Amino acid sequence: MRYRAVVTLAIGAAVVASIAGCSNDTGGGGGETLTWATVTSDKTAAKEAAAAFEAETGISVEVTASGVDEYQTTTRTQLSSGTAPDVFFVWAGDGNPMAMQVVSDAGLVADLSDMDFTSRIPEGFKSVSQNGGKTYTAPISSAGIGSAFNLTAMEENGWSIPTTWSDTLAFCGEAKAAGKTAFALAGATPWNTQLISYALAPTLVYGPDPDFAAQMSAGDVTFADSAWVDVFDKYLAMQDAGCFQDDALGTVYEDALDMVAKGEAMASVQVNASLAAIRQGAAEDTEFTLAPLPATDDESQTRMAAAMGAAYGINAKAKNPEGAKKLIEFLTSDEGQSVYNTPIAAIPALGSSTFEPDPALDSLLEYLESGKTDPFMDQLWPNAKVQQVHFEVVQQLLAGDVDAKGALSQMDAAYAEG
Known part of the structure; x- marks a missing residue:
């Protein structure tokens, strides 16, 4: 099968x-x-x-x-x-x-x-x-990270899922002009702040450089002097393009999912397990899917994060x-x-042998089958502090308190503690 x-x-x-x-x-x-x-x-x-x-x-x-x-x-x-x-x-x-x-x-x-x-x-x-x-x-379970889209709401508004970076930013502007949110962000729930980074990094960092994690472990590369800067800069670009709701840093996980369930937001970048929680708050016939978040204008370069x-x-x-x-x-x-x-x-x-995949996971399964996925980044980081610092610096980044290099330098300091 x-x-x-x-x-x-x-x-x-x-x-x-x-x-x-x-x-x-x-x-x-x-x-x-x-x-x-x-x-x-x-x-x-x-x-x-x-x-x-x-x-x-x-x-x-x-x-x-x-x-x-x-x-x-x-x-x-x-x-x-x-x-x-x-x-x-x-x-x-x-x-x-x-x-x-x-x-x-x-x-x-x-x-x-x-x-x-x-x-x-x-x-x-x-x-x-x-x-x-x-x-x-x-x-x-095996899990993936992607944009959990409310397909029913997208169709009602005449939008299709963007497949390039430029299309993503344009989609954010169109949604905002229509009084909607493209991507609900749970910025007040620390672990949710990492997910957009993890959705962008496979395409920008680990796909182009499959040995990046090993190079970091060897001390040959750092977050602040790598394509991780592009990851954080594009995270900021999404904010500047109006991709997120007002007061995204004050929104908790449950409220972000509820926005997608009700069609107030078209999507939220999440782990696939969040689809179940979104469905609980949605009308019975609402359809959803987990799609990759594009990071370049070449669709063939797009990858997804998937791991245990x-x-x-x-x-x-x-x-x-x-x-x-x-x-x-x-x-x-x-x-x-x-x-x-x-x-x-x-x-x-x-x-x-008895498991039937949820149709909402079709894209994730296709990316897995074609080998276009990379592990969740934190699973091979050397200590628990790096992830905690990641949570914190993303909030600082979106609040305008630090730039991409400054945020990543803090992650480098945590990584160096071994």
């Missing part, structure tokens, strides 16, 4: 296997409710997966979800105090306080190396799931470790991969 080809070509999986669902044995949970923490964008997926898991195993699951910034702070505090959930969301690689490298180095997450799913981790995901040759996270999305680890001090392992077994099964990824328009990281 087409999805199997996508995984093999784009993510490097050697085999996309179907495995049996987890056992119906209700033992192993110790009679305790299993606690599971995730982020808001994956709440619907976790709730549906928890219901299916409970039905299959008889183990009760309590799911909690919170926004990225709150989640990272709260969960680290809980892990330190011994009150963290049994299973929790972990970001791939490095780059933030709840990333695999960080929590495994701190001994906060259990070693999953003896679990069956590890043999099916795609080659491209191993480096961001493993530390010291041991596996600490279970990859559940949701992943879960087991608390090293889990109160219900056996139940936690059963949940990971379910989430990495053929059934679990489909149940989790379907409601949030995501793509199974380990493959699933």
Whole structure:
């Protein structure tokens, strides 16, 4: 099937296997409710997966979800105090306080190396799931970043999705003149500020220079003396062209998505999981799609960011470790991969014979299949501070408090801390 080809070509999986669902044995949970923490964008997926898991195993699951910034702070505090959930969301690689490298180095997450799913981790995901040759996270979804367009609203206004940089800026002007917003920006939600950078960088930085990340690691290049300057300058150009709503820096994530759902904004640059949240606030027949954000006037140069999305680890001090392992077994099964990824328009990281891709992901799948994607930039950054500084300097940049080089120099300083 087409999805199997996508995984093999784009993510490097050697085999996309179907495995049996987890056992119906209700033992192993110790009679305790299993606690599971995730982020808001994956709440619907976790709730549906928890219901299916409970039905299959008889183990009760309590799911909690919170926004990225709150989640990272709260969960680290809980892990330190011994009150963290049994299973929790972990970001791939490095780059933030709840990333695999960080929590495994701190001994906060259990070693999953003896679990069956590890043999099916795609080659491209191993480096961001493993530390010291041991596996600490279970990859559940593949994710992409692009412009989540309200196609129904676009058609009603007589607009088509722009495919070049010049067309994008022109579209922003037309939308503004019509009393609409081209791209809703959640500038008050720190993690959302990075997404436009991540949507532009594959075309401007990592596509033209595939070895850029390795060169940075070797100290041969920097953010401030590279095409990252073009990324930030084009971010500013979008603001100057009226691409964003008034008071974009005062808009939170939920409100930005609501603007797209209601057709007040035509799009918002988001991770694909946000499509589910947008749909919840939209009229029933509204159609959406995730499209690339052009960065040049040559459409053939356009690339998208795509990488491992949701992943879960087991608390090293889990109160219900056996139940936690059963949940990971379910989430990495053929059934679990489909149940989790379907409601949030995501793509199974380990493959699933029963999964049917959301039509809104057609562009992302095509870019994956053609090899025109690059990983999320922070997953191989050397520490969590670089991403936090990225959040801050984008807000400074859009507020006019710093220029592109000044903002990127701050990121370089954080990167140099190793």
